[in-house]
Amino acid sequence: MAIDKSRLTESDIISKFILPAIKQAGWDDMTQIRQEVKLRDGKVVVRGQAAARKKVKSADIALYHKPGLPLAVVEAKANQHEIGKGMQQALDYARLLDVPFAFASNGDGFVFHDKTNPAALETEIRLEDFPTPAQLWQKFCEWKGYTEQQLPIITQDYYDDGSGKSPRYYQLQAINKSVEAISAGQDRVLLVMATGTGKTYTAFQIIWRLWKAKSKKRILFLADRNVLVDQTKTNDFQPFGSAMTKVTKRTVDPAYEIHLALYQALTGPEEHQKAYKQVDPDFFDLIVIDECHRGSAAEDSAWREILEYFNSATQIGLTATPKETDEVSNTDYFGEPVYTYSLKEGIEDGFLAPYKVVRVDLDVDLQGWRPTKGQTDKHGEAIDDRIYNQKDFDRTLVIDERTELVAQTITSYLKRTDPMAKTIVFCNDIDHAERMRRALVNLNPDQVAKNEKYVMKITGDDELGKAQLDNFINPKKPYPVIATTSELMTTGVDAKTCKLVVLDQSIQSMTKFKQIIGRGTRIDDRYNKLWFTILDFKKDTELFADERFDGIPEKVINTDPETVNNEDSDLDDLLNDPSSEEADITADEEPGKSERDHSDRTGTQADSDTSDFDEENKVRKFHVNGVTVKAIAERVQYYDTDGKLVTESFRDYTRKTLARQFSSLDEFIKKWQSAERKQAIIEELENEGILWDVLADEVGKDLDPFDLICHVVYDQPPLTRKERAENVKKRNYFTKYSDTAQTVLNSLLEKYADAGVQEIENKNVLKVAPFTAIGRPIEIVKKGFGKPADYEQAISELEAEIYRSA
CATH class of the missing domain: 3.90.1570.30 (tt1808, chain A)
Incomplete structure (x- = not known):
């Protein structure tokens, strides 16, 4: 049949x-x-x-x-x-x-x-x-276009630990495109993947396949921070087992195949510190450079010498923030990325956390502050007579009351939301981070009494603070909760459960801004970390509107009007010329060359401590108090569907979302009325991001989803659930049913008035009071309605009566 x-x-x-x-x-x-x-x-x-x-x-x-x-x-x-x-x-x-x-x-x-x-x-x-x-x-x-020689490499298996974990689609693309390029003979490869998207895991799978295929036999993984090397060795690279070693004591041991190393362990300003020269230039077949936008990006970097010494090796650069400025270019060295996965793509796919921005404007920041004639600071120093503005505060001028207000705002936000939410406060320097720590301690005596590590300063100069970094990033460890820092935690800190990023540092560099925002973009469903908040006191979040924020910026070159106006000059050649003059990296984007070359042996970049003197401006940092400081504006913005920040209520969001679903009120009503189960439409709209509880808080808690939509999206006067229930009772349509059926339907109508249409459609509703007084569900249906299908029909008629006025 x-x-x-x-x-x-x-x-x-x-x-x-x-x-x-x-x-x-x-x-x-x-x-x-x-x-x-x-x-x-x-x-x-x-x-x-x-x-x-x-x-x-x-x-x-x-x-x-x-x-x-x-x-x-x-x-x-x-x-x-x-x-x-x-x-x-x-x-x-x-x-x-x-x-x-x-x-x-x-x-x-x-x-x-x-x-x-x-x-x-x-x-x-x-x-x-x-x-x-x-x-x-x-x-x-x-x-x-694969050749026979490529196939053994391209078809080499991934590492599979048997847990069912497999690369996400974008990781799969990044891995396969890299292996393809290398198998085809490309010796410089750049991968651009947003913070939190698993660059190290991706790198591991690339190395594993090349290593297992015996295409690359000796591999060097390079990073500039100890925490990056240790995390890599312990986590993603663990399957390499005894074939892997971490370079220590400036010794490259040729007995191992997989070498993990800090730049600082391989080189230094003195010739005897250049440990990489212990092996021949052709010793490594493959070098993977983590966070290649930092030390290795600059042509004059002491760290670039390692890459140039092993010039014959295939080199893969990993970065979330490719550097393209008039001074430094990743693409000049590595070429165009073989694959790019952006923050916007990660958020749209649901692999990265979206953000809410709360921007707080302080009067002293917007209006500036000027000392009175002859005014001295707390140390008796005469304060230079000029107007100090937002960029000066905590860099060249400290106002105690400003620090206090920022700390109070952070504290109030945490108390209002979640006092145990992991929080990173980015300050201008170590001195600022210490003062902010002290202010937060004084404002949270109850929390500090429970655990003195509630607030910790985690900076490059503080061994006690640095020792708490692992606890801060460990979701299982509740303390520390608040970390004040300046530079140490901008990169390489995998803080999956960080829910609040506070910006009280003036950020001029797009690279640095992306890295700092990346501290919050990881999602951890197990700990209910799906999004994060940015509390911005310095207008840093205006950088979100910069077109460079979510893409690879166009390369910028240094030239002059004569070159531009000369018809014979070829700007395209100039743009593509790898020998174009490149200057030092700006201080805001990278630590200075001498600072890079003399980084401490732990692999952490030293925070710049300007507590006594501001080297950049060659002036003292003045310290005053007794200044009245007020918050004059607070604006809440949300990540929108097009990747932009918008200032809107949830009412506005709902209106825009529903307008895409239904072209008119009639279309919405027809779909609602024809649906066998209203719950199906409610769930469908939840999947589009409609949060009914939030909408009810804004509009009215006693409206059901139907009236919320009609009122918010189509400007219809709403009826409360109780008003709809009363209208049904006035029509007296129950009289066609038996006494038992009328009792059941009246009780269901009351449940609707109290909690909404979902209660009527709940399969278990007949198992609870007041229905239990009548009998078991099967008895209620048989006695009041006859067959289950007749009961379902009665429910449909009841819903039709509830929404009849529509």
């Missing part, structure tokens, strides 16, 4: 027609076929103190040459749909997996989208004509 496909669900179509056709073509169910492949996590939407994840769809079927090497995507639809209905979805998933083949099917056959065949891009094929693994692999290799 033939199966009536039109009555089958999408799942049935997959199991009865699509999968059998794929397996019949020779695809292995264990290693080559994956079902329900979730490529994204679902963007987090934040309003107020609430957050929700948007629900994301999974690719129905992904096909692989072998694990980690995707080839094709298959998207299915129920048979009542046209055969190619799922193609656009399939193409979206194919783009994420970077594969040229996409299939759509309704069970009758397949529409085959084949990017390797531009002459016939989409064709319809029968179920029994699905391509074999060998056919797609051959077409894929030809499309990629």
Whole structure:
């Protein structure tokens, strides 16, 4: 007997027609076929103190040459749909997996989208004509242009620890593109991946495959901070086991294959400190440079000499913030990135945390402060007579009351939200960090009494503070809660549960700004860290509006009007000339050359301590008190769907979101009225980021979702749930039911008035009071309505009466 496909669900179509056709073509169910492949996590939407994840769809079927090497995507639809209905979805998933083949099917056959065949891009094929693994692999290799020599490297297995962890789609692209480039002979590779997206794990998988394929036998992983090397060795690189060593005591041990090292352990200003010269220039086959935007970016850096000594090695640069200025260029050295994954993409995919910005403007910052004639500071020094503004405070002038107000604002925010939320306060220097620590301690005596490490200064000069860094970034350790710092925690600090980033430091460098924002962008569902707040006292968050924030900036060159106006000059050649003059890095973007060369042996960059003297301006830092300081404005902004910060209420967000879903009030009402379960629409809108509790707080707690939408989006006068319930009672429509049924429906109406339509549709509602006094659910349905279907019909009629006035 033939199966009536039109009555089958999408799942049935997959199991009865699509999968059998794929397996019949020779695809292995264990290693080559994956079902329900979730490529994204679902963007987090934040309003107020609430957050929700948007629900994301999974690719129905992904096909692989072998694990980690995707080839094709298959998207299915129920048979009542046209055969190619799922193609656009399939193409979206194919783009994420970077594969040229996409299939759509309704069970009758397949529409085959084949990017390797531009002459016939989409064709319809029968179920029994699905391509074999060998056919797609051959077409894929030809499309990629792989040579026979590349294939052993490209097909080398990933590391699999058996836990089920596999690279995310963007990590897969980064790994595969890097391995492809290196197997093709490219010796300089740049990977740009936003902070928190797993650069080190990605690097590990690249190294593992090249190492296991014996393409690269000796590997050096370079970093400029001890914490980066130790985290790497203990976590992502742990599978290398006894083949791996950390370079210590300035000794390169040739007995090991995988070497992890600080620049500082391999070189120094003196010749005897240049430990890298203990081995030949061709000793390493592969060098991976972590955070390559820092020390190794500058051509005159002492650290660049290591890369140039091992010039014959393949070199991979990892960075979240590629440096492209008129002084320093990553791309001059590494070339254009083989892959880029931005912060905006990470937030849209739900892998990175969005942010809420609370910008606080202080009167003294906006209006400036000027000393009275002959005024002296706390130390008796005559204060230079000029107007001091926002950039001066805590750099050349300290106002105690300003420090106190900033600390009070931080404390108030934490008390109002979560006093135990991990918080990093970025200060101008060590002196500022110490004063901020003291102010926060004095404002939180109750918390400090519970644990004196509630507030800690974690800076390069403080051994006790640095010793607490691991505890701060460990989600299982509650203390320290608040860390005051200046430079030490800007990078390399994997603080997954950091929920508050405080900016009281003037930041001029886009690179540094991106790094600091990156301290909060990690998501940790286990500890309910889905988003974070930026508390900004210095207008630093204006940098979000800079076009360089979420992309690779255009390269800037130094030139002159004569060159620009000369028709014979070739600016393109100048732009691409790697020998273009490059000057020192600005102080704001990087520690100075001498500071880099003499970094402490722990691998941490020393914080610049200007407590007595500001070297940059050659003036003393004045310290005053007795100044009245007030907060004159506070603005809350949210990360919007287009990646921009917007100042809006949740009411505004809901209006914009629903306008995309429904073109008119009539369309919304029709969908609501025709839905068998209103809860389905409520959940659908939750998946779009509508937070009902937050909306009810803004508009009215006693309105149900229907009236919230009608009022907020379409400006209709709302009815409360109680008003709707009273209207139903006035119509007296219950009289057609038996006494038992009327009692049940009246009780359900009361539950609606109290808690909303979800209560009526709750399957367990008949198991609680007051229904338990009538009997068991099955008895109630039989006695009052007859059959379960009649009970369901009565519920539908009750809902129709509730929303009848609409």
